[in-house]
Amino acid sequence: MSFLSIRNLSAALKGRPEDRILRNVSLNVAAGEVRGLVGESGAGKSMIGKAILGTLPLSVEITGGQIILDGTDLLTLPPAQRRTRIGQICALIPQDPLTALNPSRRIGPQITNRLVDILHWSRADAEKRARDLLAEVHIPDPDRVMRSYPHELSGGMRQRILIASAFAAEPKLIVADEPTTALDVTVQKQILKLIAEMQARHGTAILFVTHDLGVVSKVCQSLSVLYAGKVLEDTTVRDFFAAPGHAYSRALLAATPKYTDPDGSLTPVPDAVIAATRAEVADADRMTHV
Amino acid sequence: MLDGRAQISRPWSPRLILSGAWLAFLVAAALLAPWIAPKDPLAQDLFLGRLPPFWVTGAEPGYYLGTDSLGRDVLSRILHGARLALTVALIAGSLTCIIGATLGLLAGFLRGWVDIAISRMIDIWMAFPPVLFSILLIAVLGPGLTSIIIAIVVIDWTRFARVIRAEAMAQGAMDYVASAQVAGRTRLSTMVTEILPNVLPTIVVLLTLEMGISIIVEAILSFVNLSISTDDPTWGGMIAEGRTSVHQAWWVLVFPLVTLFFTVLSFSQLGEGLKDRYDPVLR
Amino acid sequence: MQLLRTFLLRLATTAVTLFGVAVIVFFVIRVVPGNPIAMMLPPGATEADVAQLTALYGLDKSIPQQFLIWGAGVLQGDFGASITSRQPVLDLVLGRLPATLELSVMALVIAVALGGFMALTGTRLRGSKTEAAIDVGNGVALSVPDFLWGLVLILLFGVLVPVFHISGRVTPSLELPFSTNFYLFESVLRLRFDLWADIVGHMFMPALALAIPLAAIIGQLLKQSLKETMNLDYVTLARTKGYGENHVILSEALPNAILPTLTLVGVQFTFLIGGTVIIERLFSYEGLGNMAIDAVINRDLPLIQGIVILFAVIFTAVNLAVDLCYAALNPRLRHA
Ligand SMILES: Nc1ncnc2c1ncn2[C@@H]1O[C@H](COP(=O)(O)OP(=O)(O)O)[C@@H](O)[C@H]1O
Ligand SMILES: [Mg+2]
Numbered sequence: 001m002s003f004l005s006i007r008n009l010s011a012a013l014k015g016r017p018e019d020r021i022l023r024n025v026s027l028n029v030a031a032g033e034v035r036g037l038v039g040e041s042g043a044g045k046s047m048i049g050k051a052i053l054g055t056l057p058l059s060v061e062i063t064g065g066q067i068i069l070d071g072t073d074l075l076t077l078p079p080a081q082r083r084t085r086i087g088q089i090c091a092l093i094p095q096d097p098l099t100a101l102n103p104s105r106r107i108g109p110q111i112t113n114r115l116v117d118i119l120h121w122s123r124a125d126a127e128k129r130a131r132d133l134l135a136e137v138h139i140p141d142p143d144r145v146m147r148s149y150p151h152e153l154s155g156g157m158r159q160r161i162l163i164a165s166a167f168a169a170e171p172k173l174i175v176a177d178e179p180t181t182a183l184d185v186t187v188q189k190q191i192l193k194l195i196a197e198m199q200a201r202h203g204t205a206i207l208f209v210t211h212d213l214g215v216v217s218k219v220c221q222s223l224s225v226l227y228a229g230k231v232l233e234d235t236t237v238r239d240f241f242a243a244p245g246h247a248y249s250r251a252l253l254a255a256t257p258k259y260t261d262p263d264g265s266l267t268p269v270p271d272a273v274i275a276a277t278r279a280e281v282a283d284a285d286r287m288t289h290v
Numbered sequence: 291m292l293d294g295r296a297q298i299s300r301p302w303s304p305r306l307i308l309s310g311a312w313l314a315f316l317v318a319a320a321l322l323a324p325w326i327a328p329k330d331p332l333a334q335d336l337f338l339g340r341l342p343p344f345w346v347t348g349a350e351p352g353y354y355l356g357t358d359s360l361g362r363d364v365l366s367r368i369l370h371g372a373r374l375a376l377t378v379a380l381i382a383g384s385l386t387c388i389i390g391a392t393l394g395l396l397a398g399f400l401r402g403w404v405d406i407a408i409s410r411m412i413d414i415w416m417a418f419p420p421v422l423f424s425i426l427l428i429a430v431l432g433p434g435l436t437s438i439i440i441a442i443v444v445i446d447w448t449r450f451a452r453v454i455r456a457e458a459m460a461q462g463a464m465d466y467v468a469s470a471q472v473a474g475r476t477r478l479s480t481m482v483t484e485i486l487p488n489v490l491p492t493i494v495v496l497l498t499l500e501m502g503i504s505i506i507v508e509a510i511l512s513f514v515n516l517s518i519s520t521d522d523p524t525w526g527g528m529i530a531e532g533r534t535s536v537h538q539a540w541w542v543l544v545f546p547l548v549t550l551f552f553t554v555l556s557f558s559q560l561g562e563g564l565k566d567r568y569d570p571v572l573r
Numbered sequence: 574m575q576l577l578r579t580f581l582l583r584l585a586t587t588a589v590t591l592f593g594v595a596v597i598v599f600f601v602i603r604v605v606p607g608n609p610i611a612m613m614l615p616p617g618a619t620e621a622d623v624a625q626l627t628a629l630y631g632l633d634k635s636i637p638q639q640f641l642i643w644g645a646g647v648l649q650g651d652f653g654a655s656i657t658s659r660q661p662v663l664d665l666v667l668g669r670l671p672a673t674l675e676l677s678v679m680a681l682v683i684a685v686a687l688g689g690f691m692a693l694t695g696t697r698l699r700g701s702k703t704e705a706a707i708d709v710g711n712g713v714a715l716s717v718p719d720f721l722w723g724l725v726l727i728l729l730f731g732v733l734v735p736v737f738h739i740s741g742r743v744t745p746s747l748e749l750p751f752s753t754n755f756y757l758f759e760s761v762l763r764l765r766f767d768l769w770a771d772i773v774g775h776m777f778m779p780a781l782a783l784a785i786p787l788a789a790i791i792g793q794l795l796k797q798s799l800k801e802t803m804n805l806d807y808v809t810l811a812r813t814k815g816y817g818e819n820h821v822i823l824s825e826a827l828p829n830a831i832l833p834t835l836t837l838v839g840v841q842f843t844f845l846i847g848g849t850v851i852i853e854r855l856f857s858y859e860g861l862g863n864m865a866i867d868a869v870i871n872r873d874l875p876l877i878q879g880i881v882i883l884f885a886v887i888f889t890a891v892n893l894a895v896d897l898c899y900a901a902l903n904p905r906l907r908h909a
Contacts, residue, residue, distance in 0.1 A: 053812070053813045054812070054813075055809045055812050055813060057804075058699065058700050080817060083812070083815050083816070083817060084815045085815075086813060086815060087813070087814045087815015087816070088815065090813065091813065091814075092809075092810055092813040094806050094809070094810055095806070096806055099805055099806040099807065100806040100807050100810050101807055102807040102811075102825055102828075102829065103807075103829060104828045104829050104902075104903075105828075113811075113814065114814040114815065117814075117815075117816070118814060118815040118816070162810075175813075410586075410589065410590075410593070411593075413586065413589075413590045413593075414590050414593035414594055414597065416840075416843070416888065417590050417591070417593075417594050417884075417885035417888045417889055418594060418597075418598075418847075418881065418884070418885065419846070419847035419850050419862075419865075419881070419884045419888075420844075420847050421847060421848070421850040421851045421862075422847070422850045422862070422865050422866075422869075422880070422881065422884070425850075425865075425866060425869050426598075426601060426602060426605075426869055426877065426881075427601070429602075429605050429869050429870075429872070430601060430602070430604050430605050430606070432606065502716070503718070506718050506720060506721070509720070510720055510851050513720075513851070513854070513855075514851075514854060514866055514870075529724060533724070533727070533855070536727065536728070536731070536732055537732060540728065540732055543724065543727075543728065544728060547721070547724050547725070547728070550721060551717060551721055551725070554716065554717055554718070554721065555713060555716050555717055557716075558715075558716035559712070559716060562712070
């Protein structure tokens, strides 16, 4: 039994069911597993993460399906209960560390607030936990950092803090939404390594959203390929890199720098493949509508 | 994906229609006042004082909205009052706009000592309580239409100058202005051809707003008895008289007040509506 | 240090502004037609009486000379004497100031409460019909100035449903045990809640009239700023931690959304104070503004000067205070 099981999840613009954003998405994340969610920009990767965490924009509504987390369908829970549940067992590592910390609040409370307010820890325990975690993500002088405001810290430092904060409550599932995209290339590597290291130590399941197959090959065990809100392929990382099952996946793989020739002459995803994939999605739409 | 911008049609919004209709109606009433006003707005008849409007018992036929304490017809005075109100709105509004916007453009685009001088002036002006300033100016200039217009221009130019200065500054920092400069144009011509069109929507909004404000200023001055002369029908004068007798004859206050209210509201809504419709940047 | 230098620079420009105000008002009112001296003397006074009084008030000297004499006095806290009442201007003005301050602060409190409520409700219910209704209401409230709201309130709550007083500051027949002119404040200190209720009953209508446009501005601006903040990543992150909508709005978004509103509210508050002039007249409220209009009508030059300068001091002080608040609330500046 998977820890997270999304079944036939569909979402569309509010009041415009024909403008589909997610199309019968199904995917599973087992306890302790790291699953990559790949696809080009606008494919709906973030929407899946937001659907799980209950942070979809107001303009988007879920039109069908289930999100079963630890045996309960989140979509059937009353909003308040659902929120608390997510706060207790899930966490988010956001994309942009520069905007993901509240500029008017010190770092310490931003890490401890969930522990104190939602999980009802004592303040002292929460602060000790925050300090330990900051040390764990290799931040020198955690005490000083906890007293700092976000604008006093570098981007890489802030992303470390956000990672520490995500692991603080020992969640069972973390959604990491392109956690390295906004960073410098050199910092990217360190952060990626840090996430892998923390994941291994805490055994947390991660849904790892990225558009970079190179990243997937480094940290994930399995992956789902998304195009226009539809899952084209759901496989293990080993099988995928050995023999991608879908024409679009093959093209995507060919377009990823590391796997083409090292001189970096990239083959963009050919138009013909895109056209065929679009037709496939449209066909599937027609099937479900009839 | 579709480009949304081309698709969005911009219909006449309700507020544009409503405010436009009210103002058009008012302009017509002002132009036609001598012919459509049922009575002479100045004619007093103490035997017909404080007649209620037509639907209240005790009303006299012909005095649709009642009479004030001197027996003057409220409706006729409102219609004639519209002439003064709209004249002030048009002349004072446009003059304030031209002077204020020009100073704002100069300050924001030329920067340097021009900006320093104008900004200091604005600071000083902003430290005056405007209503008191206008009352003071009328005391200096003496009552009359010209004085009112001068007072409004002298006081309110900062409304334009402040906003347009900031906008011109922002526009001046943009690339297209730099490229126009490189192309060897004079600064003034760049200002007129590159900056002015881009701040025009803001100017229009401010202008319609200022027209409404001008009418209010006139009403306030009439209210403290400093506007034209006490006999001439002005909305502010009627309101002042209505305020004193509000417990005996509410209609003397209500009708000019409602007219003034909708007129001021319409001017500002017209500006906002026009901006939504014609602003080049979709907001 | 940076902060201190900015502050000193601001003080210097403030001084320049006040000087400019003083020069302008001094020269403008000396062009006022109508001889204040002639107006204050009983009919039948002789030329010699007029000349004597004119000399007494220094009005026989040249205008620049008069300015120097007056300026020197002001720097020593002497604003001259009122021509009509012959009392020191400073005493008169400071005697009325509490009434106007209480009115302005009450209006500000109402505006912040009303505007804040609109903004928070609109944000909480964004996308709903309620939000649309709030937008329309704000649009109307914003477009119509305090003078008209005052008249509307007089009709609604003074005449139609007479629940509030529409004239004066306190019922004249009441015995007032106060030793200062801060009636509202002192009535609370002395636990005289009967008087307090009477004073509030008098102040509420004019304060509300002053507050309505500002409330709309706060409502509109704060809501827009809140809605933008609500889309930021740190708010989303707080949601995923298990916090509800109310908490997210109040403790994550609000502290950051307030800053842009604050600077604007400062300028708008000075407009509100400027509005007391006509609102006090409208509600026969015995404050500075009402006294100012009388002073103009009576051509009481020293009094007009004193009142205008006092207003200018208040305005610049408010702006300065807002800038300091902004710096204090913004951690980026605080720890720069
Ligand atoms: N706030 C929003 N309201 C409506 N539609 C949105 C919103 N944000 C994104 N979308 C749409 O949802 C689709 C998926 O977006 P997203 O999940 O952010 O893509 P990505 O795979 O790059 O993370 C896109 O087609 C986008 O147009
Ligand atoms: Mg995304």
